[in-house]
Amino acid sequence: MTDKPVSAPRVRTRFAPSPTGFIHLGNIRSALYPWAFARAQGGDFILRIEDTDLERSTQAAVDVIIEGMAWLGLDHDEGPYYQMQRMNRYKEVLAQMQAAGYVYPCYMSVEELDALRERQMAARQKPRYDGTWRPERDKQLPPVPEGVQPVLRFRNPQGGVVAWDDKVKGRIEISNDELDDLVIARPDGTPTYNFCVVVDDIDMKITHVIRGDDHVNNTPRQINIFRALGHEPPVYAHLPTVLNEQGEKMSKRNGAKPVTQYRDEGYLPDAMVNYLARLGWSHGDDEIFSRVQFLEWFDLDHLGRSAAQFDEAKLRWVNAQHLKAMDDDAxxxxxxxxxxxxxxxxxxxxxxxxxxxxxxxxxxxxxxxxxxxxxADVTPSADDLAKHVTDAVKPAVAALRDRLAAADWTTPAITAAIKDTLAEHGLKMPQLAMPVRVLVMGTPQTPSVDAMLALHRREIVLSRLQNV
Known part of the structure; x- marks a missing residue:
């Protein structure tokens, strides 16, 4: 009798932005890849709003996250979940960990901690909490100061390493002795980011965490909390930073625009997805591809290791390609x-x-x-009028107007009227087409003049050609 193969768990990814500023293209790329991976693998994509920073989180920022993702078609299967609405759950897990000895109260004041860091830096040591309040066998803890609300610290393992195989960066190993005992609840009992993230990822059964590499330093701490809670951590993929055109990290401070501004400026969602996908991932030399192709091709094995630089000219080019390919009715x-x-x-x-x-x-x-x-009305520039609508060509423009007044309003009939006028006045096409374009469209450069005129209402064309 053979054992049945163990099927891989259903892929579940998440995007967990903090609503402390308007979401920009660098942020949204961290939503695109987990969304694409979930869709490519037939899994689930979860939206989670990490709003525990009460002073800086705003509803307006939440709205831009949801609006921007909806515009780009990055649909979520669950959520949005809000961390502030899950406080009871975090406190329940904190209590369990404290009972199991993984968490302890620390009464070191901010002033004491600052003084400790100063001493360590003066001695050229890495500034870190020294474990003063960490309970150990046969250790005498200091007397508990009166009227001080403690923080809760996670009892980080000592000795050994935390290691993971990152889908972007490869094998990463961090010595546990490099990590101090992390604060996981503030004096008022509010749990901190690194703890909440782990509880959320466990409760939401997240299998793959795809996020920016500014989180790499958090990952070993989170892995240790996962294991203390009896769970294996998810697969991690830490994406390189997106740089702005000046080579700095893309951020609101450095002039990054909210994602929704690109919608207002006339970009297409599929073009944005195409462009963002290439900021850190590739499929051979393919530059232009549809959303369907992207989801067929996307995997975590072709994520780039180096920082990607935003280039607005390239984005406009990608958008132009999608615009040309798009169905006119759409x-x-x-x-x-x-x-x-x-x-x-x-x-x-x-x-x-x-x-x-x-x-x-x-x-x-x-x-x-x-x-x-x-x-709407057009106003040709004085320069264009002077250059193209000359006294020499005005009789031909008037003759064309008369022919158009009597012609069928179809492209072939308009073409015939133009040809007859050229022959009558001994002109070449540009000599008549340029002034007609300037008068009718306000510019000397347009597509073929007969096709351009045919889409106008006859009375509008006749009226504008009369202005000579």
């Missing part, structure tokens, strides 16, 4: 939204307008700029 509502912000209502022509102009655009805002000429 693009039109996004452009209509941009027009609506300008007080302009679009109509049934908008998909065809998008199809005509999208190859020239890198955002839906740029596409709305072109579409606006079909729904």
């Amino acid at each position: 693009l039109a509502p996004l452009v209509a939204e941009q027009l609506q912000k300008r007080g302009i209502a679009a109509d049934e022509r908008l998909p065809a307008i998008c199809g005509l102009f999208k190859d020239r655009c890198d955002t839906t805002v740029a596409l709305a700029d072109w579409a606006q000429a079909y729904y």
